[in-house]
Amino acid sequence: MAKMPKTEAERLLADVAGEYVFWCHDGRVLRSMRDLQSALASMTEDTFYYHANDDKNDFSN
Known part of the structure; x- marks a missing residue:
């Protein structure tokens, strides 16, 4: 597996802009991949299962 450049990793782990946050059904607002990891x-x-079921997967684009 190839290593990812540090700047790319930091970009992927950074908080997203307000219009891109993930609003979780339980009320949490997830702003980064770290937030998602903690929430999961x-x-x-x-x-x-509200977010991921046979009909949809809100965690995936």
């Missing part, structure tokens, strides 16, 4: 680790199954 503590998210209830109900909240997860």
Whole structure:
């Protein structure tokens, strides 16, 4: 696996602009990949399945 340049990694891990935040069903607002990682680790199954199910996957573009 090739290493990613540090500047690219920092860009991908940085907070996004307000219009791109992820509004979670449980009320949390996720602004970065780190926020997403933390949210997924503590998210209830109900909240997860609200966003990811047979009909949709809000975590993926």
